[in-house]
Amino acid sequence: MVNSLGAGAFTALTINFIPVVARRLDADPLLLSIILAAPFAGSVLNVFSGYWLPRHNRLRFAAVAIGFARGLLFLTPLATGPLSFTLLAVLLYLLIAVPNPIFMEVLRGMYPAEKRARLLSITRIGMTAAITVGSLVGGSMLDNWGPAVLFPLGALLGLVSAGAYSRIRVQEVEVQRFGTSAAFGLLREDRAFAAYTFAMILWGFGLFMFGPFQPLMLVDRLHASYTEVGVLGFVSSAFWLLSYFYWGRSVDRLGATRVMAISHLLTVLTPLLYWLSPSVWLLVPAAAAMGIANGGIDLAGINAILRLAPPSQVPRYTALINTLLGFRGMVAPFVGSALAAQAWFGFDGVAILCILFICAGATLMRTVALEPVIAPPIRTPPVSSD
Numbered sequence: 001m002v003n004s005l006g007a008g009a010f011t012a013l014t015i016n017f018i019p020v021v022a023r024r025l026d027a028d029p030l031l032l033s034i035i036l037a038a039p040f041a042g043s044v045l046n047v048f049s050g051y052w053l054p055r056h057n058r059l060r061f062a063a064v065a066i067g068f069a070r071g072l073l074f075l076t077p078l079a080t081g082p083l084s085f086t087l088l089a090v091l092l093y094l095l096i097a098v099p100n101p102i103f104m105e106v107l108r109g110m111y112p113a114e115k116r117a118r119l120l121s122i123t124r125i126g127m128t129a130a131i132t133v134g135s136l137v138g139g140s141m142l143d144n145w146g147p148a149v150l151f152p153l154g155a156l157l158g159l160v161s162a163g164a165y166s167r168i169r170v171q172e173v174e175v176q177r178f179g180t181s182a183a184f185g186l187l188r189e190d191r192a193f194a195a196y197t198f199a200m201i202l203w204g205f206g207l208f209m210f211g212p213f214q215p216l217m218l219v220d221r222l223h224a225s226y227t228e229v230g231v232l233g234f235v236s237s238a239f240w241l242l243s244y245f246y247w248g249r250s251v252d253r254l255g256a257t258r259v260m261a262i263s264h265l266l267t268v269l270t271p272l273l274y275w276l277s278p279s280v281w282l283l284v285p286a287a288a289a290m291g292i293a294n295g296g297i298d299l300a301g302i303n304a305i306l307r308l309a310p311p312s313q314v315p316r317y318t319a320l321i322n323t324l325l326g327f328r329g330m331v332a333p334f335v336g337s338a339l340a341a342q343a344w345f346g347f348d349g350v351a352i353l354c355i356l357f358i359c360a361g362a363t364l365m366r367t368v369a370l371e372p373v374i375a376p377p378i379r380t381p382p383v384s385s386d
Helices: 002-013 015-024 029-052 058-078 082-096 100-110 113-145 147-165 180-184 191-209 213-221 226-254 256-266 269-276 280-308 311-340 346-365
Strands: none
Touching: 002 015, 002 113, 002 147, 015 029, 015 082, 015 113, 015 147, 015 213, 015 226, 029 082, 029 100, 029 213, 029 311, 058 082, 058 100, 058 147, 100 113, 100 280, 100 311, 113 147, 113 226, 113 280, 191 256, 191 269, 191 280, 191 311, 191 346, 213 269, 213 346, 226 256, 226 280, 256 280, 256 346, 269 280, 269 346, 280 311, 311 346
16 A cells, blocks of 8 residues: 555656646657657567566566666756656656566465455555645646656655565466567467457557647647646546546456446547647546546456466566557557648547547457456346245
């Protein structure tokens, strides 16, 4: 829980504001696309993690990597221009993705399968509570003190979180070593996993293709202040927090992929309302829907991978999907920016295309069959007294 609270505070005070701060520093659409693609660039390298993940003390390795990455934001006062700030953000995102394949293994060891979604939702509630409060406070602090003060404060809280993470104790299983060809071989060996991955690619391509236009719309068209951006973050985080009270049980009862499909459809409101809204306050429903979707995608995504992957192959499954989704996240923002620059396509065409991709991903996800962990009760006909 301490790890979750610290991670939430770090996210609220830093990650949520990075694109808007970059735009305030006059970052152009290309630099914004680089920032939005950076979180996924590190994930691309996960396919090689079979060669360099340690055999023992993997959790402590992850904690050190996370702490070092978050500590980079102590350098924010030195990043005063769009290029230097973009470089700092890219380094943060690249390093923070290094231990990603380990996280699923830790979650598998911490929570029993039949209660995983409900127990995980408890710590996620703590994390999103910190994000909710931090988003509201962070916007006001940015308006008054700027990122040179706020981001190092967020880094300090992030280091507290990493220290708590290093103290978690789980029994490590002997994981199978894998190379890149073995990782990609999963797409042939496991058809359900392949369909799940393709659905995630379609949905995410639509959502992240629209990513560069959100800070552009907020700053250039709607003239939103940091406080208003913080309020949107607060709304999203509040609904994200509340969603865990529902999704924690629903993932077990409805099945992970059904919850994922519903959550994907909710994200359609983001490109739709940013495309049509004349006021920053009309973006509140999109923020609320995104918060609800974040909770469902978080819990359902974790449970789907842990249901699909045998215990000894969790890092292999995680590394592959992180790599493929990393490519998706790297490419999509640049495709969106390139299409919007074409007179024959423009911003309107990008918004419509994003909506179509999101709906296609949700439809395909609905076809991936994963049985619920908690089976519904069997209804038996009443016995006649005759």
